[in-house]
Amino acid sequence: MLKLDQLCITLGQQYWRFDLALDPDGVYALLGRSGSGKSTLLNLIAGFLDPDSGDVLWNGHSIAHLEPAARPVTTLFQQHNLFSHLSVYQNIGLGITPNLNLNSAQRADISRILVDVGLSGFEQKRPGALSGGEQQRVALARCLLRNQPLLLLDEPFSALDATTRQEMINLLRKLINKYRLCVIMVTHDEDDVMTMKAKIIRLENGTVTLT
């Protein structure tokens, strides 16, 4: 499970202190006003920010000292998830190995994961030829293929239109069930929380409460 143990950080004038314990296959929605520190929390877990004190533990092991790439964490960002000069295949392949030397089993994995996100046969397309929803599906495919147990979603569908957004949420729910991940998703939308059947983490006054 994921445990935040007296994790503290000060950024500018603001101070946060996080204490939290999450199930290894729980689905959580992180709610809070803009500026309340939702991204700060995700960045601390993913390792993009260093805490002033405290610890992040996964299954009892501290991961706070690890580089982002070495953590059991994968993130779907709001935007800029893909490199526009690389093909879908290469973009996903970078999630398996940063030198893109892929063996036949790994190549087959990429094709299989593309089927899962409903984009089979898209291997050689460039991100520029895809719609916004399709781009996020490719990014999601890479997240799943990275084989990390903890998936962080930072308002991943906020740039999409309502219909596409609904499709993506349904797809996401299906894939989470299949891959049994621990998910933390930042969102503003109460409907998303319902569809995802997520437990709610509220972020207020620099601290979190699990409801």
Add this chain to the structure above:
Amino acid sequence: MARGIHNSLSPDANLTATTRGVPWWLTGALALFIIALLTLLPLAAMIVEAGDIDWAGTLGNTYIQRVVWFSVTQATWSTVLALVSAIPVALALSHKQIFIGRNLIVALFSLSLVIPTIVAIYGIVAVFGRTGWISSALSTFAWEPLNFYGLPGILIAHVFFNMPLAARVILVSLQGIPQEQWRLARQIGMGPIALFRFIEWPAIRGQIPSLALLIFTLCFTSFAIVMTLGGGPRATTIEVAIYQSLRFDFDISQAVALASIQLLICIGLMALSTLVKHNRDLHNVAFAALPKDHQTRHQHALNRHLSGKSIINMLHWMIIIVASVFVLLPILALILSAINPTTLSVLSDHNTLRALLNTIIVSLISALIAVLLAIFLLLSTRHLRIRLLREKSGQWLQLAGNVILVLPPLVIGTGLFLLLRPFADVFALALVLVIVINSLMALPFALRVLDTPMTNAANQHDRLLQSLGLFGWNRWRWIDWPQLRQPIGLSMAISATLSAGDLSAIALFGSEQIRTLPLLLYQRMGSYRLEEAAVTAGMLLLLCLTLFMSLQLLIGGRTHVEA
């Protein structure tokens, strides 16, 4: 893939920290070390020498006083003339958004950034010189030929180079005026004067101080123009005086004294430019693409009503025509005179071919060094800025690459001369020294071209790169190189073109045995072998255009990659 990933996560297997190949500061430190070695050692040699100088006597020397005074006056006049002529040209071009040849004219305006100084000088002489087109035209009316050499020639050449640069920068800021302001002006019914005062001038005004400072610095340290068109103690700048002291008077202490004065003034100008709210992207703007077609058409429809008054309209056309003719004539004169009876023999001439080979060697190696130094510096500054959020430290590190703006080529040249003289034959090392100086001269340009794309591309994907564990060679191969090969191609092209056309370093260290095309051209012009000079100039221009286009194509590739 879903199978038991939670449990497979043992601390030793997946949770070991990634070991980073190269520490982030290494490339920057290496570049800094090389730059320091190439600048501080010559500087130290100069300071040691300067200790023995009788400064009171030197500063009281009327020759030195006159040279310093002339350097400042000609640079001031050049700056004023270039700016005063650039503003109406930019205004006219911004009012006339669409006409056949507009793109050609604007492209012509950036050509003066690429064309070697000495080549343009040949063209300017062919038009404005004593036996040039204008003087011949005047003599048919039995009028006196133009009194060209000295201050007038220097000013014409400086305006030729800097007016187009300034006009392009001003034009870009005029085109940045929001559509709403034009609509508002139309609704209020503003006349041309009100339009200029309330809308156009405020947009231009911000650019003037940094632009003026840039042009002043360029003209103050200008070498080839003053050496060719000036001359005599009445029209000599500090740069040229340093050259003359070293090469003709063999007066090392006078060279060091002049170089020290030059150094102090350049440090002052540099300090001033940090005070002035300076525009870091001035050169990028000069090379930038014009707005897309539909934008301009929209603005055109708006502007037509504003400049509809026929006198203003005529005035705009006249300004555009005069400015284009002014820039085009020297280039035309050069091209026309390059085809003459000596063409074939000059092209196959042993001296020409050796100079051509030397020029290619110097330009390619200098460009390679400049671009590598720029990339090495930026790899470190990008980490400082994006990962460590230390913008200021990043800027300071990057400032090291602009050292040549404080230490003009002739000053470094003097230092290198003093440094190496006890150990080696300085003139036998000419090409190496020219490459050193030229790569330092190209470095600020390479940095300016690469800075924004390198920082922006990295900024956009930084967290993704971290989470994927992309760094070192993998990052360079799959991310940085494909994203940056186009700006890298452009910076190589600009650096190579600048180095191929440079006269200052080779004038100092060149000889009968070791010459580049600019030096050969200068010597042929100086000995009035004008037909041979014309062919040499044409060849150098062709070489620069070839280098500029082929390097961009070879390195940048054909496909446009979104950054």
